[in-house]
């Protein structure tokens with residue numbers, strides 16, 4: 134027992150000479166050792182001392198390992214953090230999901246596979262419909278890639294106002310940040326392949342943009358509107374996006390922005406045209422729904438828009454208007470004031486090269502300030518279907534060159550004749566293209582049957598309108614009162 138005491142005191146005295154040095158590496162070492170040492174030396178029995186040593190080792194193991202990990206992370210690893218609301222997050226996650234290590238993770242997050250919609254048609258593809266993909270969550274996953282050991286980590290942080298925000302982090306054992314950037318570039322390439330021929334649509338979650346499901350690009354030919362109008366619009370957007378136009382604007386100190394107002398009854402193709410324009414010019418679409426916004430989030434969202442994108446402001450009549458004395462009046466739901474909307478449209482926060490498309494069913498409700506030239510450069514009116522449009526819709530659905538399966542009794546040669554009969558039966562400017570499309574799609578294998586069903590269908594639609602008339606877009610004012 135005495136020899137144990139002598140030995141420990143010798144160790145203590147030799148250690149104390151090195152303590153100041155150890156303090157440099159392990160801050161707090163002196164304090165810890167001076168409080169632990171008496172326990173080791175003054176404990177009444179050998180067992181007591183051994184117990185103290187064991188406890189100490191456990192403590193060192195626990196906190197030492199954490200400290201050692203932090204030390205390694207700080208000096209020997211590189212890392213990149215990727216916030217949830219950035220598109221880079223999707224790039225990383227979709228790539229991670231495709232990696233073998235993701236499939237073997239014990240704690241995973243399940244998501245519907247973005248690629249599943251691109252699979253071939255047929256009975257097999259139905260079995261694969263909405264197939265799931267898994268990515269590791271809650272914790273670290275280690276994986277080798279191109280000769281480096283990487284760590285993928287997904288964390289949930291408590292953000293402002295108690296909102297939980299997720300972020301992903303990728304790190305590797307090495308000090309060259311280019312290795313991580315190359316990996317992220319690989320993720321980016323992988324993601325770009327996935328969204329090729331798709332239009333990326335972003336929606337807002339509070340005051341953050343988040344990519345929602347990407348959609349197949351909608352071909353311009355699938356939106357039936359007046360041909361000249363379509364050409365004019367496409368030409369206008371093409372000219373605006375031309376790099377020479379950008380130089381032209383900046384040489385004159387003009388804000389490089391363009392605004393369109395698409396207005397008309399529901400189901401006439403306003404949103405469809407906006408998506409087609411996005412597809413045609415390979416632009417991402419940022420959808421703002423006025424009813425889900427307040428002033429603060431509108432400003433933040435505008436400030437975070439990228440250059441060259443389409444901002445789709447749907448149902449813009451839901452924003453407020455200016456009162457008689459010019460003071461800002463709040464929107465019907467008391468959220469976005471018109472003055473804020475005007476400021477963000479003109480303001481410095483608005484990005485260069487943005488194409489703003491506003492849609493409304495009620496142009497008469499819009500404040501003139503909102504649609505004055507400069508904010509809105511072109512206004513396009515959408516109508517209920519007239520003769521030419523009804524015929525185009527019919528021929529579009531039964532187009533023999535676009536994989537239409539026409540049933541045995543109908544022949545392609547009869548199509549022009551059937552189109553004429555169809556046009557003769559459907560009254561002009563009474564039904565929206567969306568309504569007519571629903572009839573045609575319900576009879577997509579038989580144009581003859583579509584023509585035969587027109588009368589019953591019209592009766593049904595008119596009946597339905599009577600039922601929903603109290604809520605009709607045309608009858609109800611913004612404040613809830615009815616037109617007379």
Ligand SMILES: Nc1ncnc2c1ncn2[C@@H]1O[C@H](COP(=O)(O)OP(=O)(O)OP(=O)(O)O)[C@@H](O)[C@H]1O
Pocket residue numbers: 355356357358397398399400401402403404405406492493494515566567568570
């Ligand atoms: N002009 C059109 N050409 C082809 N399809 C159309 C047209 N108009 C409407 N449709 C079809 O009807 C559906 C609804 O159209 P869309 O959402 O574009 O109408 P909208 O005018 O934006 O309606 P809302 O004012 O209610 O938002 C879409 O599936 C679309 O394919």
